[in-house]
Amino acid sequence: xxxxxxxxxxxxxxxxxxxxxxxxxxxxxxxxxxxxxxxxxxxxxxxxxxxxxxxxxxxxxxxxxxxxxxxxxxxxxxxxxxxxxxxxxxxxxxxxxxxxxxxxxxxxxxxxxxxxxxxxxxxxxxxxxxxxxxxxxxxxxxxxxxxxxxxxxxxxxxxxxxxxxxxxxxxxxxxxxxxxxxxxxxxxxxxxxxxxxxxxxxxxxxxxxxxxxxxxxxxxxxxxxxxxxxxxxxxxxxxxxxxxxxxxxxxxxxxxxxxxxxxxxxxxxxxxxxxxxxxxxxxxxxxxxxxxxxxxxxxxxxxxxxxxxxxxxxxxxxxxxxxxxxxxxxxxxxxxxxxxxxxxxxxxxxxxxxxxxxxxxxxxxxxxxxxxxxxxxxxxxxxxxxxxxxxxxxxxxxxxxxxxxxxxxxxxxxxxxxxxxxxxxxxxxxxxxxxxxxxxxxxxxxxxxxxxx
Amino acid sequence: xxxxxxxxxxxxxxxxxxxxxxxxxxxxxxxxxxxxxxxxxxxxxxxxxxxxxxxxxxxxxxxxxxxxxxxxxxxxxxxxxxxxxxxxxxxxxxxxxxxxxxxxxxxxxxxxxxxxxxxxxxxxxxxxxxxxxxxxxxxxxxxxxxxxxxxxxxxxxxxxxxxxxxxxxxxxxxxxxxxxxxxxxxxxxxxxxxxxxxxxxxxxxxxxxxxxxxxxxxxxxxxxxxxxxxxxxxxxxxxxxxxxxxxxxxxxxxxxxxxxxxxxxxxxxxxxxxxxxxxxxxxxxxxxxxxxxxxxxxxxxxxxxxxxxxxxxxxxxxxxxxxxxxxxxxxxxxxxxxxxxxxxxxxxxxxxxxxxxxxxxxxxxxxxxxxxxxxxxxxxxxxxxxxxxxxxxxxxxxxxxxxxxxxxxxxxxxxxxxxxxxxxxxxxxxxxxxxxxxxxxxxxxxxxxxxxxxxxxxxxxxxxxxxxxxxxxxxxxxxxxxxxxxxx
Numbered sequence: 001x002x003x004x005x006x007x008x009x010x011x012x013x014x015x016x017x018x019x020x021x022x023x024x025x026x027x028x029x030x031x032x033x034x035x036x037x038x039x040x041x042x043x044x045x046x047x048x049x050x051x052x053x054x055x056x057x058x059x060x061x062x063x064x065x066x067x068x069x070x071x072x073x074x075x076x077x078x079x080x081x082x083x084x085x086x087x088x089x090x091x092x093x094x095x096x097x098x099x100x101x102x103x104x105x106x107x108x109x110x111x112x113x114x115x116x117x118x119x120x121x122x123x124x125x126x127x128x129x130x131x132x133x134x135x136x137x138x139x140x141x142x143x144x145x146x147x148x149x150x151x152x153x154x155x156x157x158x159x160x161x162x163x164x165x166x167x168x169x170x171x172x173x174x175x176x177x178x179x180x181x182x183x184x185x186x187x188x189x190x191x192x193x194x195x196x197x198x199x200x201x202x203x204x205x206x207x208x209x210x211x212x213x214x215x216x217x218x219x220x221x222x223x224x225x226x227x228x229x230x231x232x233x234x235x236x237x238x239x240x241x242x243x244x245x246x247x248x249x250x251x252x253x254x255x256x257x258x259x260x261x262x263x264x265x266x267x268x269x270x271x272x273x274x275x276x277x278x279x280x281x282x283x284x285x286x287x288x289x290x291x292x293x294x295x296x297x298x299x300x301x302x303x304x305x306x307x308x309x310x311x312x313x314x315x316x317x318x319x320x321x322x323x324x325x326x327x328x329x330x331x332x333x334x335x336x337x338x339x340x341x342x343x344x345x346x347x348x349x350x351x352x353x354x355x356x357x358x359x360x361x362x363x364x365x366x367x368x369x370x371x372x373x374x375x376x377x378x379x380x381x382x383x384x385x386x387x388x389x390x391x392x393x394x395x396x397x398x399x400x401x402x403x404x405x406x407x408x409x410x411x412x413x414x415x416x417x418x419x420x421x422x423x424x425x426x427x428x429x430x431x432x433x434x435x436x437x438x439x440x441x442x443x444x445x446x447x448x449x450x451x452x453x
Numbered sequence: 454x455x456x457x458x459x460x461x462x463x464x465x466x467x468x469x470x471x472x473x474x475x476x477x478x479x480x481x482x483x484x485x486x487x488x489x490x491x492x493x494x495x496x497x498x499x500x501x502x503x504x505x506x507x508x509x510x511x512x513x514x515x516x517x518x519x520x521x522x523x524x525x526x527x528x529x530x531x532x533x534x535x536x537x538x539x540x541x542x543x544x545x546x547x548x549x550x551x552x553x554x555x556x557x558x559x560x561x562x563x564x565x566x567x568x569x570x571x572x573x574x575x576x577x578x579x580x581x582x583x584x585x586x587x588x589x590x591x592x593x594x595x596x597x598x599x600x601x602x603x604x605x606x607x608x609x610x611x612x613x614x615x616x617x618x619x620x621x622x623x624x625x626x627x628x629x630x631x632x633x634x635x636x637x638x639x640x641x642x643x644x645x646x647x648x649x650x651x652x653x654x655x656x657x658x659x660x661x662x663x664x665x666x667x668x669x670x671x672x673x674x675x676x677x678x679x680x681x682x683x684x685x686x687x688x689x690x691x692x693x694x695x696x697x698x699x700x701x702x703x704x705x706x707x708x709x710x711x712x713x714x715x716x717x718x719x720x721x722x723x724x725x726x727x728x729x730x731x732x733x734x735x736x737x738x739x740x741x742x743x744x745x746x747x748x749x750x751x752x753x754x755x756x757x758x759x760x761x762x763x764x765x766x767x768x769x770x771x772x773x774x775x776x777x778x779x780x781x782x783x784x785x786x787x788x789x790x791x792x793x794x795x796x797x798x799x800x801x802x803x804x805x806x807x808x809x810x811x812x813x814x815x816x817x818x819x820x821x822x823x824x825x826x827x828x829x830x831x832x833x834x835x836x837x838x839x840x841x842x843x844x845x846x847x848x849x850x851x852x853x854x855x856x857x858x859x860x861x862x863x864x865x866x867x868x869x870x871x872x873x874x875x876x877x878x879x880x881x882x883x884x885x886x887x888x889x890x891x892x893x894x895x896x897x898x899x900x901x902x903x904x905x906x907x908x909x910x911x912x913x914x915x916x917x918x919x920x921x922x923x924x925x926x927x928x929x930x931x932x933x934x935x936x937x938x939x940x941x
Contacts, residue, residue, distance in 0.1 A: 037917050038545070041725040045545040049917070050537055051522040051812040055505070070503035072524040089500060092578045094586070096496040124519075124537075124544035132548050146728035148916050178728040187728075253600045253639030329491040329498040329603070364731075365852045369863050370881060372644040377861045377939075379854045400852075400859050400885070402939050425918045448939050449885055451859040 003034040003120050003153050005054065007167045013056060013074055014159035020083030023060040023090050025102045027160040029287065029326065030056050030074075031430050034120070037150040038127040043135040045128060055429060059327060060086040061102055065093040068327065100314025105163035108291050111276050111284035115153075116194040119171035122151040130175060130200045137204035138179045143211050147177040151195050154430050158289035166289040170281060171195075172423055172431055175203045178382055179211035183453075184395055186210035187362055187382035189232065191421050193281070210361065210383045217395035220386055222447040226357035226413075228350045228387065231420035233380075234340065234437040236363045237405045238271060239424070240376055242335045245271075245297045245305075246323070247312040254371045256406050257303040264301045267412030269440075271298040273307060273323070273335035280337050281423060281434035285322065292322035297335060301410075309333035326428045339436040343415025350414045350441040352390040358399075358445070359385040359392060374405045379451070400449035411443030454564065454624050455482050455614040459508070462531045463616035466510050469535035471618060475512040475542070477555065478535070479617040481769060482508045483811035486574070491605040492585040495593060500582070507811035510538040516552030517545035522812040556795040556802050558772050560620035565766025567628040568759070569661030573608040576662060581606060584665060588634045591674035596682045600644075601637040606630070606665055607655055607910070613769075621771035629762065629922065631657025631910060632665040634674055636681035645684035645880060647677045647865055651703045652848035657908035657922065658760040680866055683878055690843070690867055690882040692938035697842030697870075698884055699835055699931045702899075704864055705824055706907040706925035707848045712888040713745070713752050714822040714923065716857035717779045717787065719794040729916050731855025734888065735785055737798060745785040746892030749827050749930075752780040754787060756804060756820035761924025762908035763805075763820030770815060772804030779822060783893075791817050809919035816915055821906070823926030827898030832929045835899055837873040843937060844868045844875060845882045853888075861885040861939060884937045891932060899928035 005013075014028040032054040039047040056079065057070045067089035071082040130149040138145035151173045158166045173195035178187050188207035192198045229237075241256075249255035257265060275292035276282055286292050288310055296304050308316075309324030309332045323333045351359060366378030380398045387393060416438030423434045463480040470478035484506040491498045507524035512535070519542025521534045573581065585604035592602045609629035616622050633655045635648040650656050650668045658664045700708060716733040720726050723737075735743065756763050756774035767773055770792050779787045789805040790798070794817065808815040829835045836844060850863030867882035868875045886894075904926055912921040 035917060039916055040548060041727050042550075042723075044548045044550045045517065046725050047520070047814055047816075047916075048518060048541045048545040049520040049522070049814050050541055051509070053507070053522075053524060053812055066499070068499065068501045070501070070505070072505045072507065085502065089502060089578065093500055094497050094582065096498065098494070098496055098498075124541045125547075128544035128547050135548055144724075146724065146726075148728070150917075176728060180724075180727060185727075252637065253644055327499060328501075329493050364855055367850050367852045369850045369883065370644075372639075372642070377850065377852045377863075379852070379859065381855055398854065398859075400854070400861060402861070402883075425916075449859060449861070451854050451856070451887075453856065 004169055005032050005155055010155060010157035010167060013079065014157055016079045017056055017058050017083055018159060018161050020080050021058065021060045022087035023062045025061045025161045027059040027102050028056060030157040032155040033430065034153040036127060037148050038131045039148040040131050040135055041146040043139050043145045045131055056082060057326065058082050058086045060090040062090045064095045064097055064099045065090050066096060066099055067093055098315055100311060102160055102162055103288050103290050103310040103320065106291055108166060108284045111282040112278040114170035114193055114282050116171045119151050119173050119193065119195040120153045122195045127151065133200050134175065134177045134204050137208050141208045141212055143179045143181050143208060145177060145179060150174045152431060156430060160289065164289035166285040168283050173198045175200050177203050177207040179207040181211055181215045183216045184211065184214035185382045186214050191423050214383050214395045217397045220396040222399055222450050224444045224446050226354055227442050227445040228354055228357060228359045229440045229442065230361050231422065231437045231439055232362035233360045234440050235422045235435045236366050238338050238340050238435055238437055240405050241374060242338045245307065245335060246333045247306050247308040247316055247318055248332050250306055251312060251316055256372060256374045257306065261303050263303060265303045266298060266301045266406050266409035268301050269298060269409055269412050269415065270300055270341040272296045272339050273337050274339050275337045277337055277339060277436065280421060280436050286324040287326050288324040290320055290322040290324060295321055307333055307335050336433045340438060342417050342419050342438050344417055345414045347416055347439045350416060350439055351387055351392060353414055353441060354387045354390060357387040359387055369402060375402065376405055377402045397453055398451050399447040401446055402448040403446040408442050408445055412440060413443050414441035454626050455484065455612045459614050460616065462526060462528065463614065465528055466531040466535040467616065467618050469532045470510060470512045470539055473536050473539040475514045475539050477618055478510060478512040479615065480508060480510050481811060482614040484612045485810055486610045487607065489607045490582055490585060491603060492589045493603050494601060495589055497582060505810060509811050510535045512538040512542050513553050514539045514542035515546035517542050517549045518553055519545060520814050553793060554796040555792040556800065558792060558802065560617065561767060561771060561773065562622045563766060565625040567659045569628050571662035573630055573662040574610060584670065588670035588674050591671045592634060592636050592678040595675035596678035598682060599636050599678060600639040603635040605655060606632040607657065615769060615771050617771055623767045623771055625766050627659060627765060628661060629657050630660050630662055630664040631655035631908065632668065634670050634677060636678045638681040638685050640685045643685045645681055647681040648847060649673050649677045651907055655910060657762055657910045658906060659762060659764045660760055684866060684880045687878040687880040690879040690938050694937050695934050696937055697839055697931060697933050698935045698937065699839060699842060699844045699929055701846040702903060702905050702927045702929050703907055704845055704848050705927040705930050707851055708862065709752060709822060709824050709925050709927060710909055710923060711851060711853045712857055712860055713779060714819040717789050718817045719788040719790045719798065720817045722788065723794055723797060730914050734856045734858050739785055741786055743785040744783055745780045745889055746783045747895045748783045749895050749898050750780055750783045750892050751825040753823050753825050754779050754789060754803065754820060755823065758821050760906045761821030762910065762922040763924040768804040768806045769808050770802065770806045772802045775803045777803055789817050789819060807921065809921065813919045818921040819923035821924035821926065824898065826901040826904040826928045829897035829899045832899055832903055835897055835929055835931055836870055836875055839870045839931060840872060842870040843879065843882060844870055858888050860888065883939050884935050885939055886935055894933045894935065895930055896933055898930040903928040
């Protein structure tokens with residue numbers, strides 16, 4: 001059974017919605033999802049879900065009055081009702097003189113396909129077998145297993161009365177394993193657009209081998225330590241900083257690059273937003289159907305640019321770079337295809353280069369403490385180790401950290417040569433973002449507390 | 454309220470699930486209408502109205518669980534989804550170690566509707582928005598230098614129908630209303646925020662528009678605006694000291710949510726959230742004997758209390774709302790449970806399972822987990838009773854480890870307490886601790902008059918992710934010898 005609506009059907013839905021709308025202009029966004037996630041814990045599948053969803057988000061504009069209505073009734077009557085509701089609501093809203101209008105068609109450059117049919121055809125049994133492979137690997141090492149295997153198929157279609165049309169299907173598959181012993185755990189994850197290429201065995205091997213080494217962690221005093229961060233932890237840093245590299249963050253006074261474009265803000269790292277990266281989750285357009293540009297945000301430590309949606313670009317008199325999220329007043333834009341460019345060191349070399357330090361697998365529950373200074377607090381989790389004389393010496397109990405992320409990157413000592421593809425959970429109802437990041441070696445990371453495990 | 458059309462489809466899906474071999478199945482229909490509006494810097498920035506409607510089938514077959522969901526409301530789709538749920542369950546069984554078991558519940562036939570005074574869906578849109586425009590204007594009028602002002606509301610109506618193969622048939626209509634204002638200031642290398650009445654998002658209740666009106670936003674807007682600007686030049690909170698702290702009611706509610714509400718989720722304690730949300734230091738062997746906090750600490754689990762975001766007639770497994778204790782006189786005595794986890798513990802569910810809409814699997818979620826009032830009088834009485842310390846108000850930052858032990862919170866604002874009096878304003882206050890040590894240091898909780906039922910409409914849990922709406926009552930409370938100030 002095909003799981004795609006297909007471009008023609010989504011175009012028809014959008015056209016019906018636009019035609020039924022009464023306003024100066026209108027925009028229709030349709031997201032469809034076929035999501036399946038097989039979750040296991042205590043080395044057995046305990047939650048196993050499949051869902052099919054499709055939503056129309058219709059934005060109607062009258063002068064500078066704007067209203068948005070979302071529905072999952074995609075039959076003629078449902079579309080007509082949503083259009084009427086949005087049109088009526090747009091009549092009732094007050095004028096918003098800061099609204100610059102819907103963007104027009106600007107043409108799209110082709111991007112590599114992010115859709116793999118094999119992923120779309122994965123069955124419940126396929127996912128369960130992959131989950132069993134992860135569970136069995138852990139049990140063979142006298143560990144228990146928790147995690148999931150998922151496949152996702154989504155379509156994104158955007159049309160407007162100003163000529164915008166954009167459509168892209170995408171697939172992802174994901175295997176995640178926390179291998180857990182009596183006194184210590186470790187985490188690994190693999191993501192691929194093609195379920196057939198999903199490295200389940202590699203995921204199992206990484207988590208199980210690390211978990212075996214993670215048992216019986218020792219105390220290590222908090223304080224400023226040199227660190228080697230696995231890509232899972234690096235993704236967190238890139239995600240937090242990426243969220244500040246937007247026109248809206250600058251406009252609202254929250255960004256660490258305010259007044260610093262063209263100056264050094266980190267060590268020698270380069271972060272780009274590359275919607276055309278064939279090894280990422282490529283997509284040529286943003287959530288307003290505008291062409292997404294490849295933007296170098298930080299180049300060898302120098303802040304170069306931030307990204308824009310149409311509204312922020314209009315208000316701040318900047319060029320729209322095509323990075324809109326679904327219109328919202330809190331985070332209207334984001335870099336959605338972030339890549340921290342690779343270095344020349346293998347992970348093993350980064351560890352070998354470290355005389356005394358801490359290897360961190362991943363961060364957990366990270367939250368802003370002070371956005372302008374990019375201070376974040378969080379915990380280490382699932383595999384934290386002391387490095388002594390260039391070797392992983394022993395597991396240590398988890399730390400709390402309170403650290404300025406861009407300051408931490410100021411002490412970049414080494415960059416891994418391999419990039420991991422990581423895709424966070426759904427935002428705004430779809431997998432909107434992806435990251436490709438390496439391991440990093442940083443001179444100092446501020447661990448401000450420890451826990452008992 | 455959902456009716457015969459959905460009921461007929463539900464019974465058809467149950468029949469299909471049974472015929473495919475399900476030993477248990479339930480069907481949930483959910484129609485959710487939500488309207489969000491935000492006024493930003495004096496203008497209506499967005500109004501977003503949504504209505505989603507679909508159903509799901511949850512089934513046990515071959516002793517394992519399956520779940521499937523769809524927004525297509527036809528007989529053919531009911532058959533397809535039910536058959537798929539059974540197929541998924543059979544796939545789950547390849548890793549099965551023991552059969553899924555459910556604690557018994559008497560199948561109910563019932564209806565429930567949130568009691569409300571003013572139905573926001575029957576108001577004129579213009580009247581709802583006026584509340585925001587007036588509040589936003591009052592902030593900007595008080596402090597024109599504010600970089601950003603925001604005022605927002607959310608209204609919510611969810612109609613649910615639960616039908617099970619055991620004979621349950623429960624229809625509910627739940628209403629929620631939330632609103633808030635925020636003032637953000639920028640200057641001199643600082644960026645500060647004040648929000649009211651709660652932190653970041655909205656404070657929300659199961660209530661009608663009367664809940665938005667009760668906060669008197671226009672009256673409070675100038676104070677919030679003034680504080681946001683004053684924070685730019687306020688004293689930095691002292692660093693690396695141990696002192697007494699008094700937490701505001703709205704901060705204590707989040708402290709309770711994170712360090713009590715989550716660790717009493719029995720699914721976490723049994724390891725079934727281990728890879729993501731984590732586990733819990735409150736393991737079953739500690740039930741009934743572990744000292745969680747001082748004798749002043751009493752934390753209730755109560756899904757019957759008016760207004761709470763965890764207030765309903767029945768949970769999403771058809772278990773009736775209930776009252777009980779998580780912590781009584783400082784001792785850990787109760788979990789949040791599902792039918793399956795309750796069976797593992799040899800007891801019955803206390804009805805705390807909910808799903809985020811029709812497309813997500815029901816799971817244990819906090820209902821109303823509340824710190825019950827003590828006898829310390831008013832907030833001013835408690836400050837007067839404190840020689841030296843810091844009063845911290847309204848959350849700004851929150852983080853806690855995956856067993857819910859090591860936490861660190863920041864609040865938007867603080868004040869020194871010297872000789873029983875509120876002193877200088879403090880910016881960037883933070884405090885950190887270990888959960889049972891922290892609650893063990895609680896020596897006073899304010900009285901009923903200071904107790905407020907707060908709501909957090911943004912609790913994340915599960916894979917795929919779900920957003921839960923949870924209720925937490927709290928009054929200001931004092932904690933001794935707490936580590937304060939960890940921002941370098």
